[in-house]
């Protein structure tokens with residue numbers, strides 16, 4: 001375990017090929033202050049560069065994944081310093097990571113905490129998890145994707161309801177709405193996310209990065225452009241040794257040996 005002040009990070013899984021990041025600011029329910037976000041960005045960067053890591057899991061505590069941006073830190077902010085200081089600019093690091101990132105959410109995922117989970121590629125939730133965008137209650141609005149990523153995932157009606165009322169939804173409701181792919185008992189969700197990370201890490205890192213990139217295009221572009229990108233990326237797998245190895249191994253009834261070439 002390599003502790004920084006506000007997060008813990010380690011390699012997990014039987015092959016130690018899953019990067020596990022635990023937000024660790026329990027007294028403030030993992031409120032996402034500037035320091036925590038800087039430490040998170042730095043650790044994500046290191047894990048993205050580490051060839052032994054094939055997938056990353058971000059989690060919090062059983063009580064809170066993260067209860068949002070740090071409200072106390074925001075009280076003194078004025079418009080000029082949010083604008084010129086690029087407030088929240090370094091929050092999007094998780095969307096720049098090229099390896100798959102899984103959020104394992106227990107407890108509160110509110111405001112910036114819900115937005116952080118939405119920036120991840122896959123969300124697993126514990127059965128007591130709660131998701132919400134309660135910014136309206138404190139005189140502001142979502143600032144890191146809670147109106148945009150959420151609307152793309154769940155549509156207008158539920159996004160409006162959450163953003164306009166601050167009402168929270170349960171893990172099961174989040175699953176029904178497509179935010180979460182699976183719900184587990186709270187004490188199992190991190191292990192299940194690590195198992196998922198291990199499964200992803202068994203694949204070719206090269207082809208995995210291509211797969212992640214094309215799925216993400218679906219959220220950035222039109223259908224016809226996205227389909228073109230997908231087709232070109234599919235073609236480009238034929239320029240790799242791993243594509244030939246995968247198909248050859250299938251025909252020889254053996255496990256492929258990936259080289260990321």
Ligand code: CO8
Pocket residue numbers: 027028029031032067068069070071072087088091108110111112113115134135138141142143144
């Ligand atoms: N910021 C700072 N401190 C917090 C936060 C927060 N977001 N959430 C909880 N805490 C602190 C509390 O102040 C309290 O500290 P203390 O003991 O020193 O008073 C401690 O954590 C425990 O919290 P509670 O006593 O309130 O615990 P409860 O179990 O009674 O309630 C709740 C838990 C419901 C989660 C409650 O704490 C709450 O409503 N928190 C605020 C949730 C919220 O409004 N989040 C949205 C914040 S705004 C935001 O995220 C804007 C995002 C903008 C874009 C992001 C880019 C930066």
